[in-house]
Amino acid sequence: PVVLGIESSCDETGAGVVRGGRLLGHALASSMDEHARYGGVVPEIAARAHVQALRPVVREALDDAGLGFADVGAVAVTTGPGLAGALQVGLAGGKGLAYALGVPLYGVHHLAGHVAADTLAHGPLPDPCVVLIVSGGHTSLLLVRDLVRSPIAHLGDTLDDAAGECFDKVARVFGLPHPGGPAVDRAARTGNPRAVAFPRPLAGSPDHPYDFSFSGLKTAAARWAEGHAGRALPTADGAASLQEAVADVLTRKAVAACAEHGVGTLVVVGGVAANSRVRSLAEERCRAAGITLRVPPLRLCTDNGAMIAAVGDLLVRSGAEPAPLDLSVDPSAPLEYAALHPVGAR
Numbered sequence: 001p002v003v004l005g006i007e008s009s010c011d012e013t014g015a016g017v018v019r020g021g022r023l024l025g026h027a028l029a030s031s032m033d034e035h036a037r038y039g040g041v042v043p044e045i046a047a048r049a050h051v052q053a054l055r056p057v058v059r060e061a062l063d064d065a066g067l068g069f070a071d072v073g074a075v076a077v078t079t080g081p082g083l084a085g086a087l088q089v090g091l092a093g094g095k096g097l098a099y100a101l102g103v104p105l106y107g108v109h110h111l112a113g114h115v116a117a118d119t120l121a122h123g124p125l126p127d128p129c130v131v132l133i134v135s136g137g138h139t140s141l142l143l144v145r146d147l148v149r150s151p152i153a154h155l156g157d158t159l160d161d162a163a164g165e166c167f168d169k170v171a172r173v174f175g176l177p178h179p180g181g182p183a184v185d186r187a188a189r190t191g192n193p194r195a196v197a198f199p200r201p202l203a204g205s206p207d208h209p210y211d212f213s214f215s216g217l218k219t220a221a222a223r224w225a226e227g228h229a230g231r232a233l234p235t236a237d238g239a240a241s242l243q244e245a246v247a248d249v250l251t252r253k254a255v256a257a258c259a260e261h262g263v264g265t266l267v268v269v270g271g272v273a274a275n276s277r278v279r280s281l282a283e284e285r286c287r288a289a290g291i292t293l294r295v296p297p298l299r300l301c302t303d304n305g306a307m308i309a310a311v312g313d314l315l316v317r318s319g320a321e322p323a324p325l326d327l328s329v330d331p332s333a334p335l336e337y338a339a340l341h342p343v344g345a346r
């Protein structure tokens with residue numbers, strides 16, 4: 001069946017159409033610009049923007065696929081984690097559509113969506129694979145077996161800030177625009193990654209071999225910027241050095257996890273997987289270690305509806321139980337299973 005996926009956990013309203021592992025169409029709207037002057041996403045503004053964007057975005061995704069509502073065989077929607085009000089808008093829309101069309105509804109974990117995004121570009125995930133998920137709110141190293149059937153094992157997580165959060169907050173201190181990640185990436189192009197010796201938090205920690213910590217790095221970058229009070233800030237050097245520190249810790253631990261667990265494939269997903277240095281260093285280190293690297297194309301790294309449809313499609317094809325219509329959002333859902341109602345929940 002054709003699966004329509006809906007994403008509304010943060011400031012992106014996304015819809016995607018997937019059948020049999022193939023992306024047929026997608027559309028995306030963002031309220032990013034409306035948040036820019038506040039320096040971060042304002043939940044109420046995001047929720048209102050979803051209300052406005054949801055119908056046109058769903059319509060556009062179906063148009064893009066050359067399909068109509070009558071062709072939709074299942075609806076998948078993000079139920080968490082994310083902003084409560086923003087999630088509610090997408091879930092209400094998804095429920096309404098599923099009910100009106102008489103098709104099953106699936107509640108999808110947003111982070112499983114990030115993981116599944118890669119399958120739209122590179123096909124089914126090998127079992128097992130190590131997944132580095134690096135986004136605005138999360139940073140985890142996972143051991144993934146069957147994404148929709150098996151529990152997801154966490155090899156490590158961030159103990160404080162997420163990598164994306166570190167980029168976003170440091171960008172603000174550097175005077176770069178919101179969202180900070182892409183701005184740091186751009187600024188870093190002309191900078192020297194060895195200009196500032198920023199720390200590599202938990203890099204060699206025996207107690208936390210696969211955990212991350214980015215709040216100390218954030219503070220170090222802020223201190224460095226403050227140290228230039230009254231003088232011009234060499235932003236490009238700071239950005240390049242910050243990016244190098246983040247990419248170094250992320251890829252070092254991810255490759256070590258593959259080696260220790262005898263896993264031949266590393267998958268890097270989430271918004272920070274769009275970072276040019278994270279991508280190039282992951283490539284370099286995986287090649288040296290004989291590990292196959294998979295990273296989705298840029299537009300599938302950041303939030304989108306296609307990735308939610310991708311999980312829905314996997315659920316449908318695995319014979320998962322659809323969700324009841326009284327399904328609710330879970331703004332802080334832990335990543336244990338890809339769906340709220342996993343295949344033969346165990």
Ligand code: ATP
Nearest residue numbers: 135136137138164181182185271272274275302303
């Ligand atoms: P989560 O998925 O954890 O709920 P989110 O959905 O807000 O959070 P994503 O959309 O996956 O996060 O990613 C957004 C994050 O990715 C932001 O922190 C943004 O700054 C970061 N990001 C996007 N592009 C880049 C880039 N080129 N370099 C570094 N960071 C980037």
Ligand code: MG
Nearest residue numbers: 010011012303
């Ligand atoms: Mg976003």
Ligand code: FE
Nearest residue numbers: 135136302303
């Ligand atoms: Fe996300």
